Amino acid sequence: MENIENKNTKISCEICPRKCSLAPGQFGFCKTRFNNGEKIISQSNGYSSGFAIDPIEKKPLYHFYPTSTALSFGTFGCNMGCNFCQNYHISKIGFAQSKAFNATPEQIVNTAIKYNCKSIAYTYNDPVVSFEYTIETAKTAKENNIKNVAVTAGYISSKYRKTFFENIDAANIDLKAFSEDFYKKNCLAHINPVLDTIRYVWHETDTELELTTLLIPNENDDEEQLKREFEWIASNLSTDIPIHLSAFHPAYRMSNKERTSVNSIINAYNIAKEFELKYVYSGNIIDDLTSATSCPKCKYKLIERNGYNVRLLTENPSVCPNCREKIYGRF
C-alpha cells in the first residue's frame, strides 16, 4: 500500500492527497495513521470512539431508505483541518485522548442487526483515515445484507477511491465551499481532490450521492460563490443530486462567529432552485417547506419532514404517484 524504502527512512502514506511522509514512529496530519517502522498503519483499526442509532435523515441522507435507522460509528482524528469542525472533540485528537474501545467489524455488524438498523454509517470523523477498518466493516456488513453509508469530506487520493467506495451504498460528501481560498484557509486542504471524488462517485459508482454545504456567515455564503457551486453541480453532475444547505453552529476555532440565519439558508435554497436543482434541502433549521421532498415535475409532496419526524406521503416515493416522474434515490 505504501512505498517502503528501508527500515529507517520515511514512508509516504498515500491514502489522501496530503501524502504525509513519515519517519518511523511518526503520525500523519490525521493523528491516526503512522509509520510503525515497516509500513503505514492506522491506529484506529478495530477501535471505535462511539456508537449511536440515528435516523438516516441525520447523516443527512434524504433519498436513501427514508425513516430507516443507521448504526453510526466513528473513530478519531481527521485528515481535514477545518476551523469550524462541528465534531472537533473527536476529529482533533489521537488514540490516547479518544477513549476508543475495541469493536471488531463482526461486532459492529451484529449490533446493527440486533437493533434492526438498515445501514451502518461511517461518520463523526472522516472514515478515510480509518480506511482499512471502514472497508473491512463494509464488506462484513454487505455479506449480512446491511447497507453502508459514508459521511466524508471526500479528501481521498485517486489511488484509493475505488476501494473505499466499492461497498458504500450511499454517501453524503461535504462540499465545504466552492473556493480554493476557503479550503486553504479554513480546511488546510485543496478543493480539486474533493471535486474529483464527487465526480468519481457520481459518474463511476452506483453509490447514492448527496452533498452538504455548511453555510458559514461571510465565509462561503456569498451569492456569487453559491451560484458557481450550483452551476458546477448542474453542469458537471446532475440536477438529480440532493443538496443539503445547513446552518453553521459556532464551534472550535470559529466559536466567536455568529450562527447562520434562517434567512441566509432560505436565500441559498432559492439560488439553488434557480439552477433547477431538483432536491434542495435546508439543514439545522426547522422549516417544513424547504425540508420536504416534492416531485420536481408536478410538485406533489412525497415526503414531509419536521426535524427528524419524517412521514412518507406515498407508499413508494421512487415514483411520483401523481405524474409518474421517477424520483432519484433508493426507497
Ligand code: SF4
Ligand atoms: S490519511 Fe493521514 S497520514 Fe495518510 S496522507 Fe492523509 S493525513 Fe497523512
